[in-house]
Amino acid sequence: MNTYEFRPLSAPDIFPMCKIIGKIGVNEISGAFEKDTVMRAMTSADDASARIVGMSMMLEIVNVVIKNLPACESEIYSFMANVTGQSVKEIKSMGMVDFFEMLTDFIMRDEFKDFFRVASKFVK
Numbered sequence: 001m002n003t004y005e006f007r008p009l010s011a012p013d014i015f016p017m018c019k020i021i022g023k024i025g026v027n028e029i030s031g032a033f034e035k036d037t038v039m040r041a042m043t044s045a046d047d048a049s050a051r052i053v054g055m056s057m058m059l060e061i062v063n064v065v066i067k068n069l070p071a072c073e074s075e076i077y078s079f080m081a082n083v084t085g086q087s088v089k090e091i092k093s094m095g096m097v098d099f100f101e102m103l104t105d106f107i108m109r110d111e112f113k114d115f116f117r118v119a120s121k122f123v124k
Contacts (some may be wrong), residue, residue, distance in 0.1 A: 004084040004102060009111045017115060018077045022073035025064045080106070 080102060081088045083097075094102065106112060 004086060006083050006106060016075060020072045022080060025068040025070060028064045029061050037077050
């Protein structure tokens with residue numbers, strides 16, 4: 001059961017979110033999509049090949065995130081404390097499963113998805 005509630009995101013939230021996402025390795029993740037083997041496989045009409053490529057890319061993304069997550073530990077604690085109204089100490093004292101569920105709940109929010117949709121316009 002959640003012991004937290006997220007406040008609505010606002011303009012000042014953009015900056016710590018960008019910092020965290022940058023440290024997590026978005027550039028490395030985008031590099032995974034440019035590999036020759038991925039590009040060749042994506043042009044294949046074979047559904048099985050497409051599923052294999054999708055799984056391979058997902059593993060690559062997970063690998064990059066896990067590798068880089070410790071680099072933004074304090075920023076994540078601070079940000080989650082800020083958006084939930086809890087203290088950093090309270091966030092740090094959460095159980096592992098509860099903390100991951102909190103992160104997942106945050107990432108699944110429509111506001112978070114909207115952030116990526118809008119931010120992607122700057123990349124184009």
